[in-house]
Amino acid sequence: ATTRSEESTQATDSFYHPTQRPNFPVPTLIQVRTILSQLEGPIISKLTERFNIAAPLSFYSNNGAKLLQYLKTQESIGQADGRYSYGKLEYPFTLSPISPDVTSKSKPFTPGTFHEDGFTENQKLFKFYLTQLVPLFSVQTSPFFHLDNSTLNEDATFNLDATLLQLISHRSSIGKVVAESKYAANVTGFTSLIKTKDSTNIRVLLTNTTQEDAVMQQASTAASGFSSAWVTAGASEPPSFGNGLQNVTSKLFRELIDVTTDIEVQYILNRLH
Numbered sequence: 001a002t003t004r005s006e007e008s009t010q011a012t013d014s015f016y017h018p019t020q021r022p023n024f025p026v027p028t029l030i031q032v033r034t035i036l037s038q039l040e041g042p043i044i045s046k047l048t049e050r051f052n053i054a055a056p057l058s059f060y061s062n063n064g065a066k067l068l069q070y071l072k073t074q075e076s077i078g079q080a081d082g083r084y085s086y087g088k089l090e091y092p093f094t095l096s097p098i099s100p101d102v103t104s105k106s107k108p109f110t111p112g113t114f115h116e117d118g119f120t121e122n123q124k125l126f127k128f129y130l131t132q133l134v135p136l137f138s139v140q141t142s143p144f145f146h147l148d149n150s151t152l153n154e155d156a157t158f159n160l161d162a163t164l165l166q167l168i169s170h171r172s173s174i175g176k177v178v179a180e181s182k183y184a185a186n187v188t189g190f191t192s193l194i195k196t197k198d199s200t201n202i203r204v205l206l207t208n209t210t211q212e213d214a215v216m217q218q219a220s221t222a223a224s225g226f227s228s229a230w231v232t233a234g235a236s237e238p239p240s241f242g243n244g245l246q247n248v249t250s251k252l253f254r255e256l257i258d259v260t261t262d263i264e265v266q267y268i269l270n271r272l273h
């Protein structure tokens with residue numbers, strides 16, 4: 001008989017049975033940081049687009065039920081294409097989670113090898129997006145021209161929301177790889193903290209505020225670039241546009257760093273499972 005957890009594994013990861021998953025070595029910390037910085041452009045670009053679409057808060061009533069439904073439809077298609085398969089570091093908002101890896105004699109997960117913990121912060125990211133960012137998307141103008149005089153486009157708005165949510169989920173999930181590279185570089189230091197489940201000191205060991213400042217700085221520079229490019233491209237913007245985009249960008253990246261770090265901590269706590 002198939003158990004509940006096997007069913008849900010099949011649901012999200014139809015590509016590999018848990019016992020036949022490949023061993024994935026992770027890149028070095030320097031390489032992962034480059035990978036993370038590659039995502040800043042796409043995230044801030046989508047954020048700029050979304051920031052510039054008029055959309056009433058009523059689109060998001062009932063805790064974003066309609067947006068979740070939109071995501072569910074998209075994710076079912078993505079799942080069929082293997083989007084959430086093992087090692088993709090993409091985790092759905094609406095489908096069942098991937099099952100965690102279990103270490104055994106035949107599968108020792110030597111340091112430097114990815115070890116899935118099945119954890120996501122997608123619910124937290126969705127709530128943050130809905131309650132902290134959406135209220136700041138308050139432009140009144142719409143880029144759409146409809147002959148019936150309507151200006152709203154719910155579907156296009158949800159499409160941008162979905163892309164943005166998927167990008168920030170992916171960005172924070174790369175925290176798992178960051179954590180593996182840090183673990184591989186300090187197995188002894190982390191192992192004792194894992195054994196005592198000392199999440200506070202695990203977080204201290206994972207945190208690098210110099211790197212965080214560099215990420216925030218790059219995000220801020222990107223936001224300035226996108227707002228000027230938008231105006232150069234012909235958008236008629238109020239004088240508050242540049243600062244408004246800076247504000248949402250900095251809120252988003254502060255949250256992303258915190259969530260990425262949460263994901264790193266969880267990954268380490270479950271590393272020896």
Ligand SMILES: C=C(O[C@@H]1C=C(C(=O)O)C=C[C@H]1O)C(=O)O
Pocket residue numbers: 033036175178206207208209211212215256257258260261264
């Ligand atoms: C991702 C890392 O871990 C933590 C999270 C960071 C981030 O989300 O950008 C940056 C520095 C660290 O505090 C890292 O060290 O690069």
